Each structure stands twice: as C-alpha cells, then as structure tokens.
Amino acid sequence: MPEGHSIHRLARQLTDVFANQQLAVSSPQGRFTDGAALLHGHRLIRSFAHGKHLFAEFSNDLYLNVHLGIYGAFTFGGDERFTGASSIGAPRKIGEQEDHSQELSAKPPAPRPTTRARLVSEHGWADLVGPTICRVLTADEVARVRSQLGPDPLNPDADPQAFYARARKTSRPIGVALMDQKVISGVGNIFRAESLFRCGIDPFRPARECSSSELEALWGDNKHLLEIGVRVGRIITTEPADRPGVSEYEAWPEHANYVYHHQGQACLRCGSTIALQEVAGRKLYWCPGCQR
Template identity: 50%
Template sequence: MPEGHSIHRLARQFQDVFGGRRLRVSSPQGRFAEGAALLDGHIMVDALAHGKQLFLKFDHDLFLHVHLGLYGAWNFGGDSSFAGASSIGAPRRIGERESGPSGADTDYSGPPEPVGAVRVRLVSDHGWADLRGATTCAAITSDDAAKVLGRLGPDPLRNGPGDRDEFIRRLRKRKTAVALLMMDQSVLAGVGNIYRAEVLFRQAVDPWKPGTAVDTGTAGRLWDDAVATMSDGVRDGRIVTTPPALWTDGAETAPDADAHFVYKREGLPCRACGTVVGMAEIGARKLYWCPGCQV
C-alpha cells in the first residue's frame, strides 16, 4: 500500500485544488451514497494526512476519511487552473512513483463519465477527483477522526514537539522485532515496507532485534532518518534512498534499479559491503536486509 509520503502529497494536492471550494460529492458506484449525501454541497476547508490516513474536512465539521489500502487510488483532472498529479495510488511501480502531471484540459466542460467502480467523486467548478478501491471511505465526525488519530503513533512527516521522544518510548517498550515495530502504525505512522527496509539498512540495525534491545540513540536515529527520507519522498513523489554516487552513468535522477539499497534486491550484492542481500517473510510481508551490514 502507499506509504506516508504519498498520503501527504495527496493532502497537499487536495488543499491546492479543492481548498475553500464548494464540492459536489457523489458515489457513482453507489456504495458510498449515504456518506456522499452528507458531504454534498459543502465547502472543503482542509486536507490532513497522518500516516496512511487522509482526512478531508468540510465546513460543517464532517470529514471524508480515506485509507487507500493495497488497491485504492485517486484520479484527478480539470481545467487550466487545476494542477497536480493525475493519479496517486495503485497500481504502483517500484518506489511508488505517481502518475502526473494531470495535464490540464483547455476545453474542460466538466468531469468525464465515471469509469469502473468509482466509490466517491468530488467535483468543483474547476476539476474533479475519483476514488476507487479504497479500504476505508467514510463520512465521519470530528470525534470519530480524533479516535482514529488516537490509535496511531507519531508521523515523521508531521514531526511535532515530543513526537521523536514518543516514538522512542513506544519502540523501546516492546519485545517485538524492530522490523515489525517499524511498520506497526500504532508505533510509527506512515512507514511501509520500502521505508522500513531502507531506514533499517541506512542505520545498520538488525531487523530481528527486539525493540527493548534498541538503545535510545539508535531509536532516535531511526526516527531522524524516517523524517529525512520521507520528506524527500514528499518533495519528489517517489522513494529514493540512495545517493547520486550510486546512480548509473551519472544520472540526474535515480533510475528505479538504483533507487534503493536493499528493497527488492534479494540475491544481489549489498551496495555497501558486497554481502548478498537477504529476503524473509515477517508479519506476512517481505523483509529485505543485508546480513553483513545489519548485525
């Protein structure tokens, strides 16, 4: 599923193209008809992301809450004032590169006919957005939103006062393997399989080490690296964790094959020490790591 940087980019795009605008909200598929009716005709006043959760706030204090899950995606389009990516979400390429830019339509006269199972459609005077395949799509109150947020750990991309210390506390109180804790959304919100593998490698942390065995300094460095790499992802719209010195033929942007240290590189030599990169199942997900560097 998309990692936190994609959801923060979604929030930014929604704020840019729909913020302060009155929206027509519908459910062409029909599964969200009751929720759409609650939001229809209201002004979207804010777009918020925390981890992998997106909240679109409307002027009557209701939210559209979306979690894309494995198969969800937003598609966008509009007139010359409507800028941004044309699609964020599944299907995803390695590194979660989004589709875009949207390619504004100079002859725009309204959204196209819905194609496929569109759960919810948002339409302003200048553009539209369609959601398909999401795990969660609900109209909720501010109290409901607070409850969702209360179940989540700190988000490196929000990085508020005390968040670093709270992450360290949550990580170090558990005997679970740190590789699992890095993807536990109640410990660290927004990190998925790619950032998990890459941050653990970059900080030379044994993925099988229990959280209780991770010292405070190392836990702090995991947080700091998640902040840095995920912030790059928000800026670039993709996950790149390697430096330009490792990119093929002096490329200005990282080729997909050079974008990561260990993710999906099982059986290949480690870029740092030459040890064969390993892959194992943990928590029903694939874990990639270097047995030479991460000891």
C-alpha cells in the same frame, strides 16, 4: 500499499485544487451515498494526512476520512484552470506523473463501476476507487482515530518520544515494529527496509533491545526519507555518493534503493549478498554484512 509520503502528497493536492471551493460530492458506486450526502454542497477547508490516513475537512465541521489500503487510488482531471502547487513546489497539473495527452475538461468522464466517491468543483474533479476506508467523521472522531496511531514523522506536531516508548515496550523484531502503524505512522515495507539498512540495524533484533541512539536514528532517517518522497514523488533512499552522476529525480528505479527488491545482488557498501525473508507476512530485505 501507498506509504505515508504518497498520502501527504495527496492531501496537498486536494488542498491545492479544492480548498475553499464548494464541492458536489457523490458516490457513483452507491457504497458511500449517505456519507456523500453529508458533504455535498459544502466547501473543502483543508486536507491533511496522518500516516496512511487522509482527512479532508469540510465547512460543516465534518471530515472525509480515507485509507487507500492496497487497491485504493485517486484520479484527478479538469480544465486549464485546474492547477495548483504540487507537493514538490512547482505549479503544474496535479498528479504524480503529468499526462499531457489527456484532454482538458472540467466535466468528469463517466464514472467507473468501482468509483466510491466523486468530488467535483467548478474547474475539475477527483475520483476515489477501491479504498479500504471511506467514511465521514466528526472532529472528535478524527481525534480518536489519530490517538490510536503512532506519531507521523511528517507532521510538525509529531512526538518522537511516543515512538521510542512504544518500541521499547515490544519484544517483536524492530523490523516488524516499524510496520505497526500504532508504533510509527506512514512507514511501509520500503521505508522499513531502507531505514534499517541505512542505520545499520539488524531487522531481527527485538525492538526493546534497540538503544536510544538507534531509535533516534530510525526516527530521523525515516523523517528524512519520507520528506524526500514528498518532494520527489518516489521513494529514493540512496545517497548521492552511491549513485554518482544520478540525481534523485533520475534515480528511480535502478538507483533508488539499497536493499528493497535487490535480493541476491551485491550490497553497494560491503559487497555482501542482499537477503530476502518473509517475516510476519511481508517480504523483508536486508544486508547480512551491514546489518549485523
């Protein structure tokens, strides 16, 4: 499932290429026909993310709300004018990895049978397939959805105190609490494992037993790592000193992470063997030496 940085990148991309443009909205698959009709012909004002939820505001005061889940994805295409500032700050064709071999055309291809929603502007298009959630909400409904989520470290108005308070109320392991989107939004399995390692915290410690300084460290580190993810487009959690000569843009995949998918290997910092255990239905990676 995409973690929070990917949804923020997606929100920026949608704003870059569609803001203030009138969009033709349809549902080739047919499962979003009524919702598409509500948005069709209106301008997209802006898009923003809260954790793993994407919200796109339209000029008729309605919002497209998407949660990609495990299988959801957006694909983009367009002509030579379908460009915009990417999430790493450089003007380029939209996409995590640009495909120069793709033929440029404002006319979208025939939709796939699974295309839930299609957005088409004068110069480009975006297709959504396989989302867990694809619906139209009012502003009040958007506010209700966001109120049920934990704070998102990437949002300027995020209140870390809400994260601290919710963490202190649960006896669940901190490694489980960090995956609860009602506790903190946007943190997934990789950020969970890597931030706990970087902060030297035992993932099995009850969240309510974590000190204030430890919770503050987790908030700050997840914010830092998420920001790198938005900038680079990949989850890079290693420090330069631990990958000498390898830039953050070249780190993935071999030098990208400390513990995630490194089970059975020696820890870069202490030499202990990285451990793997399934916890609450998800694979948890940690270093028994560094995270006592």
